[in-house]
Amino acid sequence: MPTGLIVKALSGYYYVLSEDGQSTDSIQCRARGIFKKRGISPLVGDRVVYELTENGEGTVDEILPRTVELIRPPIANVDLAVLVFSIDEPALNLPLLDKFLVHTESAGLETHICLTKHDLTKDVDGAESGESTVSLDEAIRLYESIGYSLTVTSAKEGIGVTSVLDRLAGRISVFAGQSGVGKSSLLNAMVPGLQLETNQISMKLGRGKHTTRHVELIRLQNGGVVADTPGFSQLDFLQVDAEGLSACFREFAPYAEQCRFRGCLHLHEPDCKVREAQEEGQIAASRFASYLQFLGEIRDKKRRY
Known part of the structure; x- marks a missing residue:
């Protein structure tokens, strides 16, 4: 039986892209009842064995072993997490970036930081670090010194788009970040004709509406697939x-x-x-402050439950 990749899950259907390299259209499939009995749900990113039915649809018969399974967003077999944060509108929030990094590190994912909306840099004073404002250049140097790769982009001006696209070649990647930071705009710039829905930022709230409502893998011309995940500003440990x-x-x-x-x-x-290292300046004060904040959140959650 053929194998394929689940690129979308919606309303009980799984859309499977064949791995035969010949078909460009996904096949609408139902999962066999055995999965429900075992308490297993197929995920976007799963490689599966499927069978075609007479009506032109199919059934998912087997889920092949997963390398990675994420809970939020629900996706399997991710090779790379791209954390997308805007330089402005909404303002660059380093504690939130640190929180996303904790989650990608705990999941064992390779991580790339993408700072969007470079076209707004002339209006930016710096990034919020939780205790003070640091310059954009200082923020970039900090995360690169820790060992994270980082790209500054502008979908509007075409800056850095090719660099990010090259990192996605031949991989299953996930874009994650707050609502309104430009994930969909960046993907639209990468994939001609994609036209994902985007929204303006609410200046009152400092964030965008949730334009992406489900996880879906988008095929790239370089053999990669990338998930534009629903935006969210809160992460639970x-x-x-x-x-x-x-x-x-x-x-x-x-x-x-x-x-x-x-x-x-x-x-x-x-x-x-x-x-001691933090007091001597070997560890950034903003990062240690994030650590203490998250430790407090974890302890509070443990006490509540």
Whole structure:
């Protein structure tokens, strides 16, 4: 039986793109009842074995083993997460970027940071770090020094679009970020004729409407597929515990292994090398502030449940 890739899931149907390389249209499929009995749901990004039916549709018979499974957004087998944040409208929010990075690190995903709306830089004073405003150049240097690749783009002016597109070649990627940061505009610039719906930013709220309502893989001409996920501004720490949070901050690692206590939370423990590194300027104050904020959120959530 043929194999394919689920590129969209909607209203109980799964749209499967054949891997035979001949068909460009997806096949509308239902999943066999055995999946429901086993408590399994096919996900966008799943490679599946399917069977064609007489009416031109199909049935999903088998889900092939997954390499990665994300809960939010619900997608499987992602190779790369592209965190899309705007330089302005809405303003660049570094604590929120740090929160997204915790989630991609905890999921073990390779991550690329994409800063959109470069055409607005003339009006930008800096990025909100939670405690102060840092310049855009300082923010870029910070995340590149930690080890993240980063591209500045403008869909309006065509800046950086090709660079991001090259990173997506031959991979399953997911675009994630707040509503209104320009994910759909960037994809429209990458895929001629795509025309994803975009919306203006609410200046009162500082964010956009949720123009993307379901996860769907969009095919690129370079062999990659990318998911434009529903925008959201809140993330819950469902998969990260207090002891594991430190490992989601890459720059903590060389210092954390020198802490006196295994499982050090870098709060008030004696001989905490992470705290010492922050006090000496080896770890950015904004990143350590994000760590403390997230640790508090995780502990509060644990107390509530």
